[in-house]
Amino acid sequence: MNIVNKLTIRHLRKNKRRTLVTIIGVIISVAMLTAVATIGVSFMDLMKRQTIADEGEWHVLYKDIDQNQLQAIKKDEDTKKVVLSKDLGYAILKGSKNANKPYLYIKEYNQYGFEQFPIELSSGRLPQTESEIVISDEIINNAKVDYRIGDIITLDVGNRIANDPEIHGPMDQTFSLMTNEKGEINEELKDSSTKEFTIVGTIKRPTWEVPWAPGYTVISYLDEGLLSKDELVNATVVLNKVKTSLFKRAEKLAEKNQIGKVEYNYNLLRYYGVIKSEGMRTTLYSLSAIIMVIIIIGSVSLIYNAFAISVAERSRHLGMLSSVGATKKQKQNSVFFEGFVIGLISIPIGIVSGLGGMGVTFLFINTIIQGALGVSEKLKVTVTPGSILVAILVSIITIFISTYIPARRASKISAIDAIRQSTDVKLTRKAVKTSNFVRKLFGIEAEIGLKNLKRNKRRYQATVFSLVISIMLFLSVAFFTANLKKSLSLSQDGQNYDIMMEVEKGRDDQLVKSILSMDEVTKYNLMSPQYGLTSMIDKDATTDVLRKTESFNDQLVDGKFPYYINLYSLDDESLKTYARELGADYNELQNGLNAIVIDQIKYEDGDAGKYVEAKAIHTKVGEKIDLYSNDEEHEKHQYVDKIQVAALTGKLPMGAYGAYPGSLDIIVSESTLEKLGFVGDNYRMLYLNSTDPLKTQQKIEEIEDVRHYIRNVYQSRQQDEQMVMIMSVFTYGFIVLITAISIANILNTISTSISLRKREFAMLKSVGMTPKGFNKMINYESIFYGIKALIYGLPLSVVCMFLIYKALANSFSYSFTLPWLSICYVVVAVFLIVGTSMLYSSAKVKKENIIDALKQESI
Incomplete structure (x- = not known):
């Protein structure tokens, strides 16, 4: 050394x-x-x-493959494990208590399937041969037949085929039970074959079984050695290394071996950073x-x-x-x-x-x-x-x-x-020159403070630099956080409820009251949708997205564009709650033909590969919209009435999915719907939020003689909510961290800067500056620091925020807006932090003896 x-x-x-x-x-x-x-x-x-x-853990799924294709998948160097599965089909569950789940759904897995998928055993053991099964606990709780481990059951297993020509081929678990207008089952099992199984265990309800699925899950064992050469199975692959090239490699493998269907576990892959x-x-x-x-x-x-x-x-x-x-x-x-x-x-x-x-x-x-x-x-x-x-x-x-x-x-x-x-002190006249305006407006103390800053230019610049960086950090991260949450909300599917249920007006009123009185129900909406309406919207009032399309001018009729109208009526209590959330006048909505118009839309643009937020229509409160109904008999639109815009919002009521370019959602009261003449449809949709959606569904189904269609979407949206919540914790934690670092940075800079000026302050006191004058000088210096920092910091922050916006614009399209509330916080915080730091540091300097401070040559 x-x-x-x-x-x-x-x-x-x-x-x-x-x-x-x-x-x-x-x-x-x-x-x-x-x-x-x-x-x-x-x-x-x-x-x-x-x-x-x-x-479960898997990355790529090859559907309906034979033995030759399976061997090619196994030999691929990227393949780590291959889970084989097969959907045997559905069988009638004798004595099912749930009218919406009359089936058993039998699925087979090989040994890797029991390891890679979340199959949680409650009792007994997992199946080891294709004649053994484990049944869901839900079957025991919801079937009148007393199933026990060791029982041998005979099932007629077949495919669900809908009695509807528009639905082709067998239906899987994603299709709820098909019923007609009378609530009767409108599907049947076909291509049935009789199979005998021994129950060897029970499992907890699998997480992949969606609540509206018509069949309770039953799992059997798939023995690869017993498969015939042409028998088709599904191969779910776990890869050795997960990287972006897996998409091209999987497609190339499928093309080479003539595999028709390839799917990817996007939900898992995105957390590997593979998109x-x-x-x-x-x-x-x-x-x-x-x-x-x-x-x-x-x-x-x-x-x-x-x-x-x-x-x-x-x-x-x-x-x-x-x-x-x-x-x-x-x-x-x-x-x-x-x-x-x-x-x-x-x-x-x-x-x-x-x-x-x-x-x-x-x-x-x-x-x-x-x-x-x-x-x-x-x-x-x-x-x-x-x-x-x-x-x-x-x-x-x-x-x-x-x-x-x-x-x-x-x-x-x-x-x-x-x-x-x-070296740090500049004494030239030009360097320390100040405006007479400062002295006249703020006094001699302000002029001395400004001259001090000019004389100690480097320390002054270091402090301002710290403040500017702190402003940029806070505003950039706050903007990033807000826009990240906005981007996540744009990519959601619009489901803002846990349970959806169809009820009849009048006949089911008592049922609705019973459901709403349940302890778990936290919020509800009772809505009657009215579709098939149109409106001719003036060309200048249409959304910008429509005007950019090639066919826009071709669809204009007398300078107006045909919009599809989705009319939703809310019951009185639901409308009152919704109006209160928006700040709209509930009484105005009940009187006359007044409505709430949803003027913001969120949708996925498949061609551009973006999630978009845009204006649905350019209108104002007080303007009127013409409504037309479709007259199918004469193939023309029949004029209904004019409806007045009472409020504009981008917030959808619970249960409304949202419109798309060229359509419009309008919310009215039930009395307004009747005034418009729509009284024919007698059904309403009940949407619920619950603290325990699965328990709420079970309690609804236990009500006697209830055969209504119930759809529980809680699990399908739970992961999205988890994502948003955890991301919020992460990003707000980041803001707290950045804020703490910024404050520490400013305190350290100002405190040290004040400490280095002990001799300077001692000289000012020695020539007669009073404690009051000293405080005024420090206060004015704080103001100068804050103003200078904001002059530089705010424009630079806007640049950073715009860069973040442009980065998000690759996948999300919405207008750039400044976070004015955060900017207000920053302006107040800058003066508060600088003022507090200056006062704290100067308070320590005040205690110094003037003679000792003048003698001091270095810190």
Whole structure:
């Protein structure tokens, strides 16, 4: 170790406070980088494990393959495991208590199927031959026949065929029980064959069995050795390595071996970062790059300020080294060596702190996500070599960038300037010139404060830079969070209810009351839909999306475009609740022909490969819309009436799926629907939200003589809700982390800057500045800091936000809007943080003795 490096270490030891402040700054920065990398990896790991727990672990599914095709799949170098399965079909469940589930659904798996899919054994054992089965616990609870382990049952197994010419081929579990208008079963089992099975165990209801499925799950064993050469099975493949190329490889394998159907487990693959859509992949990579750049900028800011202040404090020490013969390179290397030593200490501590902080955070988060969402898996601190290596490399690069400019400055300090400590102070008339307007408006204290800032330009710029970076970090992350949630909501299928049920008006009123009185029901909507209506909308009022289509002008009739109208009427209580949520006038909706118009639509544009949010119509409150009904007999539209727009909203009532370009959703009261003359349809749809949807469905089905169509969509939307909730926890946690780092950065910068100005403040006091005048000067300095930071910070933040918006625009299309509420928070927070920091730091300086402070030459 050379003499300059030894002196550097000695100086670090002697100035323990400054060294500790620098080390803490670097530790915080490294911990932030580690925490962000860990959160991202841990979040993806949680969603991956949760998806596997809910749906099983598989990546590619080849449907209806023979033995030759199966062997080709097994020999593929990417194949790790092959799960064989076969849908045997349906059999009548004798004595079923649930009129909507009259069947047993028999499915066969080979041994790997029992390992890879979430089949949870309740009692007994799993089947080992094709004549053995396990039955769902739900069968025992919902069948009048007392099934026991060891029973031998004979079943006529066949395919469900609908008595509807529009539905072709056998129906699977995704098709609910087909019924006619009288509630009678409108399907039958065909191609039946008699099979005998021995019950060897019971299982819990499989998670993949959708609530509206007409058959209770029964699982048997698929013996590959007994398969005939031409017998068709499904091959579900678990791959050795999951990478983006799997899509092309699977399609190539299918094409080569003439396999007709290939499906992918998109729900699981997306958590590996494997996305088929080019637009979505570009979005993911662009967002990752932008967020990483934002984090690096924040880290550079924090560490740079620590080293910049360090060099400012060491200027006298570096000057003395120069006076005894130290070269520019040696002084520069002294700063680099300081960065190396501090990095050597801080990076390991920062990584451990980041991981430890995430561990503690996850303990609290787990109780939230498991309690509120019923997520079975826990967030674990997932550490990968890649994430740690990225954190270390980014930290090293950050420290190097942060030390480079101070090192260059240090190498240029002359011995005389450094010893006199005159490099940071500019005394030329032009440099410290201030406007007379400042003095007249704010007084002499404000002018002195502004001159102080101009004289100490580098420290002033370092503080403003910290504030600007903090503003950019907070607004960018807040915008990212809001837009990420918006993007997720756009990609949802619009199901905002747990249970849907068809009821008859009048006859089922008592039934509805019984359902709504259940403890588990939290919210409901009773809705009557009226379809088949149209309206001629003026060309200028149509949505922009329609006007861009090639066929738009061809469909115009006298300058108007035909819109399809979906008319929904809500019962009085549902309408009152909905109107209150929107801030609409309920009484106005009950009187006259007034309606709520949904003027925002969300849909998936398959051609563009994007999720789009757009205006459904350009209209205003008070305008009227003509309604026409289809007269099929005369093949023309019959005028109904005009309906007035009482309110506009983008929020759909529970149960409404949302329109698409060229259609419009309109919400009215039941009395308005009757005034329009639509009283023929006597059925209504009851939509429910429940704290326990499965229990609620069971209680409804237990009501005597209930044979209504019930659809429970809770499980199908649960994973999407989990995704949104966990993503919210992740992103808001990120905001809290960024905010904490930003505040620490500002406090550190301002506090050290004030400490370095002790002699300056002592001189002002010695020439007669009163404590009140001193406070006024500090307050005005705070205002100058805040105004300057906002002038630079807000435009730069808008640029960052627009870049994030453009990255999301590859997969999602919606208008760019500024987060005005977040901007207001930032404006208030900047002045609050700067003012608090200045007052806290100056309070410590006030206690200094004037004589001692004037004598002091260095900190």
